Amino acid sequence: MNSVRKVVIPVAGLGTRFLPASKAVPKEMLPVVDKPAVQYNVEEAASVGITDVLMVTGRNKEAIENHFDAMPELNANLAAKGDEARIALAAESENLAQIHFVRQGEALGLGHAVLCAKGHVGNEPFVVMLGDDLIDARDPVLEQMIAIREQHGGSVLCLMEVPQDQVYLYGCAAVEPADSPDVVRVTGLVEKPPPGEEPSNLIVIGRYLLDPKVFEVLERTEPGRGGEIQLTDALHELIDIDPQDGGGVHAVVFDGRRYDTGDKLSYLQANVMLALDNDELGGSFREWLKSYLSE
Numbered sequence: 001m002n003s004v005r006k007v008v009i010p011v012a013g014l015g016t017r018f019l020p021a022s023k024a025v026p027k028e029m030l031p032v033v034d035k036p037a038v039q040y041n042v043e044e045a046a047s048v049g050i051t052d053v054l055m056v057t058g059r060n061k062e063a064i065e066n067h068f069d070a071m072p073e074l075n076a077n078l079a080a081k082g083d084e085a086r087i088a089l090a091a092e093s094e095n096l097a098q099i100h101f102v103r104q105g106e107a108l109g110l111g112h113a114v115l116c117a118k119g120h121v122g123n124e125p126f127v128v129m130l131g132d133d134l135i136d137a138r139d140p141v142l143e144q145m146i147a148i149r150e151q152h153g154g155s156v157l158c159l160m161e162v163p164q165d166q167v168y169l170y171g172c173a174a175v176e177p178a179d180s181p182d183v184v185r186v187t188g189l190v191e192k193p194p195p196g197e198e199p200s201n202l203i204v205i206g207r208y209l210l211d212p213k214v215f216e217v218l219e220r221t222e223p224g225r226g227g228e229i230q231l232t233d234a235l236h237e238l239i240d241i242d243p244q245d246g247g248g249v250h251a252v253v254f255d256g257r258r259y260d261t262g263d264k265l266s267y268l269q270a271n272v273m274l275a276l277d278n279d280e281l282g283g284s285f286r287e288w289l290k291s292y293l294s295e
Ligand code: UTP
Pocket: 010, 011, 012, 013, 014, 015, 016, 017, 018, 028, 056, 104, 106, 107, 108, 109, 110, 112, 113, 130, 131, 132, 262
């Protein structure tokens, strides 16, 4: 039985980088190969036995609720045609987890979205997954994050190395070595540092294992960069809190396959990479792509 039982997936953002596609359709519902991005997240949580999922939603996000609900009309239609294979495909998202929803009301920032989960999560550690950040199922990271928390307590982040000139686009961590080359202690965090001021080339990616202490900190976190209540600012404060009191932040340095689907170029890249590896489509897609590019 896992020491972490709950995952929070904030999906209430406005998705402005993906307009016009994200105007009425949540960006987390845009398909990556053949299923919505957010379904990959729920599958990842379920793969480590975390099946209590809370989605923080907002207006325009009903499609997400519908996607994880049963569709009797669709089933009846497919059953009439004897199409069992498609009934199974449509049902995949229904049985992965117990999915709960809470509304954010106004997109005041990721930190605020996480705070909206307080009532559901209560006083236990929980995972936060960002719906536009996909981690390849062949390179799982959650179990390692849970093991780090079991050893050190506090919160655990997931970091990735990027070229120095890309750091300004992300949250960035200052770190010092901990147990092994891929586990570090986080000593500082800064959201989108100006070029030249980055403390490292390690960026924070969309997997967090948080101590419930974060709620207390978020309640007093003022709007930061971009006028939003930033999760990074609350995490920065956790660094200096006594581990006995829920503080302390460690991180795993992840070097597996990760796909960003939150902006147009990365989304296209994610689709191509995952389509090439897809059991059903990979072979013919590869052939077509080769011949298309050689024309
Ligand atoms: P992003 O910054 O990537 O999402 O937040 P966004 O604000 O929707 O995107 P852009 O920058 O305008 O294109 C990361 C995750 O946090 C959620 C988003 O839905 C996304 O999955 N989020 C963000 C919230 O739930 N609430 C917020 O107030 C902000």
